[in-house]
Structure formats: structure tokens, C-alpha cells
Amino acid sequence: MIPRLYIDGPLKEGAAAPxxxxxxxxxxxxxxxxxxDDVLLFNGRDGECAAKIIEVKKKGGAALAKTQTRTQETxxxxxxxxAPVKRGPLETxxxxxxxxxxxxLSPIVTERTVAPxxxxxxxRAIAVEAAEQCGRLTVPSVDEPIKLAAALDTWASDRRLVYCDEAGDDEKKQWGGRQGRAAPMLETLKSLNSNADKWAILIGPEGxxxxxxxxxxxxRAFVVPVTLGPLILRADTAAIAALALWQAALGDWRRS
Amino acid sequence: MIPRLYIDGPLKEGAAAPxxxxxxxxxxxxxxxxxxDDVLLFNGRDGECAAKIIEVKKKGGAALAKTQTRTQETxxxxxxxxAPVKRGPLETxxxxxxxxxxxxLSPIVTERTVAPxxxxxxxRAIAVEAAEQCGRLTVPSVDEPIKLAAALDTWASDRRLVYCDEAGDDEKKQWGGRQGRAAPMLETLKSLNSNADKWAILIGPEGxxxxxxxxxxxxRAFVVPVTLGPLILRADTAAIAALALWQAALGDWRRS
Incomplete structure (x- = not known):
């Protein structure tokens, strides 16, 4: 397996990258x-290049970009x-x-956030490593945490916010209850205008x-409340499930 | 929050449960x-009961089942x-x-399984704890590992096997390539007869x-090859994503 590395600087055939x-x-x-030895390099802007290691020393190294292997994709x-959760699920x-x-990726502080x-x-380092491993050409940005109210007040109204309305105390029974008003996420995504191109998903804290x-x-008019089934999902499970449903319904997973 | 416990024995209003x-x-x-103090009890067969703790001692305890709070659901x-993976992702x-x-849950040994x-x-203990936490009325069974060939040879032909054909070396490029023949999972599930009631999902090893x-x-005629997008997912990510898509397309998540 050829190592794949994310670099900060420019990436160009024939140029050395630190x-x-x-x-x-x-x-x-x-x-x-x-x-x-061979490596693959990407920087989030210039696709991916096959490269050869020039040197690897204690203080750093360099690789020579040879041939572009993939062009940048949108x-x-x-x-x-x-909402930030404990370290293990947060990193997941x-x-x-x-x-x-x-x-x-935007950590959001809510009333019941137990924020370590x-x-x-x-x-950010975890995001870089995951991008290197999974073959992405970009690395997601990771924001500093902000409060939910501030996030809503500064929201760009053309971005839909899919709100996973789990564990709401006034509508969901303590265990195994059902939401009163939120509709299933997949059906809801399918019924919305799939030409909208700016999206966000919001997952709440464990409580x-x-x-x-x-x-x-x-x-808020930009908020789309949805539910992810009758069981009470952990925050990390809900985040993964919601992203997968979005990708399958409206994103990259539609292509074969 | 009222503790919720899975018990082995019968569950009946007015009866004590060890x-x-x-x-x-x-x-x-x-x-x-x-x-x-209050607890909730379930046993996988008799729904869920509100109960009161009778005693909690070093060697065990008992609770008195009072009122059925939920009936058993299919x-x-x-x-x-x-395929078994390292302990962390396996437990995930x-x-x-x-x-x-x-x-x-069936661990399957494949050629490239790095089986700890x-x-x-x-x-099984993790499954019990997760069932208690998420409000399920049942606990999934966990099988002893068997080899892929044995699983296929003894397969009941009326159970569809949705095979997540990720990281296949002859059809997917090393990084970020696309499958040649597998179709997107969501579209495939939607196109199949949704009245079929026996299903399985197969996730491969990291390699x-x-x-x-x-x-x-x-x-095999019962195998349905699908893909989960262009990126290379870890085994635990793929398992969670595939189960979520199945629940959303054909399972319990269709109900609001």
C-alpha cells in the first residue's frame, strides 16, 4: 500500500513538496x-500526485511530485x-x-452539552488522517465550538439545516417512544428540492x-426536523447514520 | 433516568424477577x-415492565414487576x-x-481477516448494554465465528445477502476509485422486492x-452486490452506514 499524505503547500508535477x-x-x-520510495500527495486543491520521497529526516523531509493521479473534484x-460528547465518541x-x-465540522454547545x-x-489531526486513509481529496475544516443560539443567529438562510430531533423530552417517551412531529429522514430528504446545494446536519447531545x-x-425556516427511527441512538451513531442517509439520498453515493 | 435491565427469565406483572x-x-x-427504587425490565419476549427493586446484594438481587409499559413488537x-477487525472497531x-x-451478529472469517x-x-455483554440503553425490546444474538465459505454453503436461499463490495482489488482502484459493477445500495434496496422479509448485510475485512x-x-443468487460511495470506508463505518440505509429504506425508520 502506497502511503498517502496531505500537504499544506502547492502540489505540481515536477515540483518538490516539503x-x-x-x-x-x-x-x-x-x-x-x-x-x-513512492508516496501519494494531495493538498485539498490540486488533486492527487504520485511522488517519490527525496529525503526523510528528523526535522522534516521532501517528496518530488511526479504525475497527477487524480484531478480535484467538487x-x-x-x-x-x-454537540461535543466524551472524547471517544467525539473522535469517532x-x-x-x-x-x-x-x-x-462544527462543535455546537447546547444547554445539555457535557463539554469536556x-x-x-x-x-484536525484525526480528520487529516481519516482523509488520507479513505482517499478523499480534501480535509474537512474543524471549527472552534460556538453556542447553538449564535450558530442559528448567524446562519446563512440558503443552507438547509437537517435537525435530528432525537431524545426530545416532550415528544419522545423515555425509552423506545416515537417522535410526534418529525418525519423520517430519508423520506424527508427525498421530498425536498434536491437541487439545493448547501446542507448541514445537526446532532444533539446525549441528553x-x-x-x-x-x-x-x-x-427557523431553514430547519428541517427529521427522525432516525424509534430507538435512542448515541450521538456518534446518529451522526454516522445521518451522514450516510444524506450521501445516499442526495450526495456522492448515488453514483455507481 | 430509570435504569433499564435485560433479564433472562420470564417477565410478568406481579412476579419477582431475579x-x-x-x-x-x-x-x-x-x-x-x-x-x-424504580427499574425497567425486558427479556426479549414479554415486552417491558416497570418494576421496583426488592433487594440488591453482593450475590444478586430481585425486582418486582409491576406494570407492563410496552408490549413485545416484531x-x-x-x-x-x-469480518472481525481490531477490538475497538469490533466493539463499535x-x-x-x-x-x-x-x-x-455473525463474525465471518475471510481470507484477509486479521482475526484477533x-x-x-x-x-454479548456489549450487545446487552446497548439494547438496555437504546430502548430495544430484544438483544441481538452473537454467533461464534465461521468461515465465509461455510456461511455461504449453509445459507437459507430465501434470505437476501446485501454484500457491500468495498475495496475489491480488481475493480476498485487503490484510492478513491469506483466499483465497476456494484450499484448504489439505497437505489438497489429500493428496486428490490421490499416485501421480502429476511435480510442480511455483509461487510468485509479492512483489506x-x-x-x-x-x-x-x-x-450466488441470494447475493446482492452494492456499493457505499467512492471513498474507502473503514469496516465499522461501512457496517453502521449499511444498517442505517437498510432501516431507512426497508425497516423501522420509515415510520414517523
């Missing part, structure tokens, strides 16, 4: 690669908004959302949204 | 509950077959497949299926 100290360490000491304009959300093609300190740099938050969400 | 030592320990020492007849698969309503020793009892395995799968 590798970070971490990348050089990974290539040299983990994968046991050396000068002359990606779905899909954001994931999620970032890794899986990258594999599932989200363009931007979020290490944004670590989440659900507070009643006032749910009302505030439902009051 | 609790295991582990359950008694959990109630007493983790949740700080005592005699007289669940989708959906199996998940998956079992936890999430339970939340996503799979009735049976699987602790089936631990996987993909070997060419001979892929040919063997595609030769």
Missing part, C-alpha cells in the same frame, strides 16, 4: 520508507454540527464524518436538546 | 439504587455478517449494530475480500 517532521517520522520510523457542500464522529464526506475541553488540533432549544430550532 | 450479581452491583454501587429480520460494530436494530481472538461473551471470495459471493 513534508512535516511528523510526516517524515511516520514514513521513516513507522512505515520504514526511505528516499526513492465535493458535497455538507456541514456537520454536533470526526473520523467517520471525514470518511462520509462532510466538508466542515475540546482539543481542536487533535480533532437531547432542551425544550427551548427545540422550539428555537423549529421556528 | 437480578444477576453484576446487575445488583451496577444498581447498588454504580447507580446508588436500593430497595424500592423486529426486522436483519442479520449483520462482518456490535454496539452500533444493536442500536441500529440488527437481530443477529474474539471474546464472544464480551461482545477487502480476495478475488476468489468476491467471485464466490457474486455467483
Amino acid at each position: 513534508l512535516s517532521a511528523a510526516q517524515a517520522h511516520y514514513l521513516k520510523n513507522v512505515l520504514r520508507r526511505e528516499a526513492g 465535493q458535497p457542500d455538507l456541514h456537520l454540527l454536533f 464522529i470526526v473520523q467517520k464524518a471525514t470518511e462520509l464526506g462532510a466538508a466542515r 475541553k475540546i482539543n481542536i488540533e487533535r480533532l 437531547g436538546f432542551a425544550p427551548a432549544e427545540r422550539a428555537a430550532l423549529r421556528a | 437480578l444477576s450479581a453484576a446487575q445488583a452491583h451496577y444498581l447498588k454501587n454504580v447507580l446508588r439504587r436500593e430497595a424500592g 423486529q426486522p429480520d436483519l442479520h449483520l455478517l462482518f 460494530i456490535v454496539q452500533k449494530a444493536t442500536e441500529l436494530g440488527a437481530a443477529r 481472538k474474539i471474546n464472544i461473551e464480551r461482545l 477487502g475480500f480476495a478475488p476468489a471470495e468476491r467471485a464466490a459471493l457474486r455467483a
Whole structure:
């Protein structure tokens, strides 16, 4: 398997691309690669190039881009908004959302968010690694956390916000109940105008949204409330399921 | 939040149900509950009952079932077959497949399975805990691992096997390529007879299926090859995505 690396700088056939100290360490000491070995490079803008390692040293390295292997493609304009959860599921959300093609990841602080300190740099590193592994040509951006109210107040009205209305206390019974007003997500996506090109998905905290938050969400014209079945899904499960349904109904998974 | 417990024995209004030592320990020492406190009980057959703790001791405990809160419902007849992966993603698969309503979990040994020793009892405990948390009335069974060839040779021909044909080396390029012959999963499920009631989903190992395995799968009439988009998904991501698509297209998630 040829190692695949995300680089910050420009990527051009015939040009050398610098590798970070971490990348050089990974290539040299983990994968046991050396000068002359093959790598694949991408930078989120210039597609992907086959390259040869020039050097891998302690302080960094370089690779020579040889031939473009893929041209840059447009990606779905899909954001994931999620209430931060514990570290394990939080990292699962970032890794899986990258594999599932989200363009931007936005931690959202809600009333019931049990917010551990979020290490944004670590989440960005997880997104880079997942993009390298899954073959993406881009890396999703990871935002600093903001409050739900601030996110709604600054929302661009041409972006639909698909709101997974799980575990709402006034409409869902404690266990195994059903939502009163939210419709199934797949059916809802299919019934909306699929030519809309700006989308976002919002997943709540483990304890659900507070009643006032749910009302505030439902009051916005850009919000589309949906449900993901009768069982109570964990936040990471809901995020993965919702992204998969979106990709299958409206995104890249429609192509064979 | 009222603790929800899966019990082995019968569940009947007015009858006492024994609790295991582990359950008694959990109630007493983790949740700080005592005699007289509320619990919810289910056993996979008799719905769910509100109950009161009678006693919680070191060797076990008991609860008195009071009122049935939910009657037993039929669940989708959906199996998940998956090649065992490393412990972390393996446990993710079992936890999430339970939340996503799979009735049976079958580890399948393939040519490229990097099989660590699987602790089936631990996987069953994860399934029980996930069922308790998500509000399911049943717990999926977890099979002992069997080889892919054996699974196919003993397959009941009236059960469709949706085969997620990811990372196949002869049809998918190393990174970001597309399958030649598998169609998108959602479209494929929608085009099949949705009155069929026995289903299974098969997810391969991280290294993909070997060419001979892929040919063997595609030769069976009950096998439906599908793809989950252009990126290379990890095994746990693929399992969660495929179960979510099935539930949305043909299962419980169609109801609002």
C-alpha cells in the first residue's frame, strides 16, 4: 500500500513538496520508507500526485511530485454540527464524518452539552488522517465550538439545516417512544428540492436538546426536523447514520 | 433516568424477577439504587415492565414487576455478517449494530481477516448494554465465528445477502476509485422486492475480500452486490452506514 499524505503547500508535477517532521517520522520510523520510495500527495486543491520521497529526516523531509493521479473534484457542500460528547465518541464522529464526506465540522454547545475541553488540533489531526486513509481529496475544516443560539443567529438562510430531533423530552417517551412531529429522514430528504446545494446536519447531545432549544430550532425556516427511527441512538451513531442517509439520498453515493 | 435491565427469565406483572450479581452491583454501587427504587425490565419476549427493586446484594438481587409499559413488537429480520477487525472497531460494530436494530451478529472469517481472538461473551455483554440503553425490546444474538465459505454453503436461499463490495482489488482502484459493477445500495434496496422479509448485510475485512471470495459471493443468487460511495470506508463505518440505509429504506425508520 502506497502511503498517502496531505500537504499544506502547492502540489505540481515536477515540483518538490516539503513534508512535516511528523510526516517524515511516520514514513521513516513507522512505515520504514526511505528516499526513492513512492508516496501519494494531495493538498485539498490540486488533486492527487504520485511522488517519490527525496529525503526523510528528523526535522522534516521532501517528496518530488511526479504525475497527477487524480484531478480535484467538487465535493458535497455538507456541514456537520454536533454537540461535543466524551472524547471517544467525539473522535469517532470526526473520523467517520471525514470518511462520509462532510466538508466542515462544527462543535455546537447546547444547554445539555457535557463539554469536556475540546482539543481542536487533535480533532484536525484525526480528520487529516481519516482523509488520507479513505482517499478523499480534501480535509474537512474543524471549527472552534460556538453556542447553538449564535450558530442559528448567524446562519446563512440558503443552507438547509437537517435537525435530528432525537431524545426530545416532550415528544419522545423515555425509552423506545416515537417522535410526534418529525418525519423520517430519508423520506424527508427525498421530498425536498434536491437541487439545493448547501446542507448541514445537526446532532444533539446525549441528553437531547432542551425544550427551548427545540422550539428555537423549529421556528427557523431553514430547519428541517427529521427522525432516525424509534430507538435512542448515541450521538456518534446518529451522526454516522445521518451522514450516510444524506450521501445516499442526495450526495456522492448515488453514483455507481 | 430509570435504569433499564435485560433479564433472562420470564417477565410478568406481579412476579419477582431475579437480578444477576453484576446487575445488583451496577444498581447498588454504580447507580446508588436500593430497595424500592424504580427499574425497567425486558427479556426479549414479554415486552417491558416497570418494576421496583426488592433487594440488591453482593450475590444478586430481585425486582418486582409491576406494570407492563410496552408490549413485545416484531423486529426486522436483519442479520449483520462482518469480518472481525481490531477490538475497538469490533466493539463499535456490535454496539452500533444493536442500536441500529440488527437481530443477529455473525463474525465471518475471510481470507484477509486479521482475526484477533474474539471474546464472544464480551461482545454479548456489549450487545446487552446497548439494547438496555437504546430502548430495544430484544438483544441481538452473537454467533461464534465461521468461515465465509461455510456461511455461504449453509445459507437459507430465501434470505437476501446485501454484500457491500468495498475495496475489491480488481475493480476498485487503490484510492478513491469506483466499483465497476456494484450499484448504489439505497437505489438497489429500493428496486428490490421490499416485501421480502429476511435480510442480511455483509461487510468485509479492512483489506477487502480476495478475488476468489468476491467471485464466490457474486455467483450466488441470494447475493446482492452494492456499493457505499467512492471513498474507502473503514469496516465499522461501512457496517453502521449499511444498517442505517437498510432501516431507512426497508425497516423501522420509515415510520414517523
